[in-house]
Amino acid sequence: MDEIIQGIAIYALPVIFAITLHEAAHGYIARHFGDFTAHNEGRISLNPIRHIDPVGTILVPLSLFILSKLTIGAGFLFGWAKPVPVNFSNLRQPKRDMLWVAAAGPGANLLMAFFWALMIKLAIASPDSSFAKPLALMGIAGIEINVILMVLNLLPLPPLDGGRMAVSLLPHRLAYQFSRIEPYGFMILLVLLFSGVLGAVIGPMITWAKIMIVSIFGLYI
Template sequence: MSLEAMIELALALVAFLTAVVFHEYAHGRVAYLLGDPTARDARRLTLNPLAHIDPFGTVLLPLLLAVLRFAFNMGVPIVGYAKPVPVNPLYFRHPYQGMMLVALAGPAINLLLAGVGVGLWHGVGASLPGLLSFFVFYFVVINILLAVFNLIPVPPLDGSRVLLYLLPQGGKRLFLMLEPFGFVIVFLLLYAGVLQHLLMPIVSWVETILGRFG
């Protein structure tokens, strides 16, 4: 791997870490605003990355995907996850609704951060140095990828909490039975290339958007 590729890999991982930390912080903050102090009491209501790192989801998985992308030129999305912020729905007046709002907070903050990145690119994109330009691009891409990825309605992703709120009571019971198999389903989707076909067009779309603003 060339020095340039290693630097790009490091910048992409920094962008990823920033995105997942804000994602989990948003979950905890909205839960706290709805009356749940669990994240605060667990000292997870913080932007300190060390509080949110999951050894596999925050380090190994995105590192592996980044190496495949930058060292082997494979068209794989850089996705992963942080250690989930603890939430206790019993504190919410309406538990299913509360969990839906908490779940949506993560993708929402990622889309907001992506918007900030697009705004920065729109303002000074043409004058950004090469590496900083690369970082802003991947900051936008990764935040949008995380938002879309987490809205997939498969446990334990955020979209599953939204779907759970929308399902009738009988459907809720059946859906909850899938939770123990959620990670297996996600990895099967990744292995089968379904997630790649869903997420990789987003990279091209962001290139088009930033190209118009550049």
């Protein structure tokens, strides 16, 4: 039980910020390209409280984390925040700009993974400090959750960010046909998750991304 409580304390901030800033980034880029929907609803904010979904941001990640500690091979940690509202028709060039709005979420996760890598470097540079070990463990957690969310959201499956990026890049007729998958996207994702296919597909990509990040910062974790 003590291990679970300590783990929750380490993962809490990285998970909350990974999920909520991902959404805020969508709203920020949408505003840049002409859609002020998220701005008008106060969703372009670094305040996690504005983005937290009680189920997706707290209950699901917490449950998955506890399950991972109690069982073997319980899967990976993920979650979601309240989706930032984006009216794509308000974008100056909707089909083109959709690419950048969608890419903003995974991009934010990549930047946060870099941030947590820097925190590990700081911890290593101050080995005698009382905050060194907790900061290093939090940094490892931060890289883990942000890489998972980045890779997962880049899957070309609507309504994931990768699906919207694919819609933006495909020719109009193919984009329309592909976008019709969106109502079934979450169901497809759950089937892939519980069948083990999702883990088999994104597992190597997650491992590669983590190796790339720690290599860039000269870390050995």
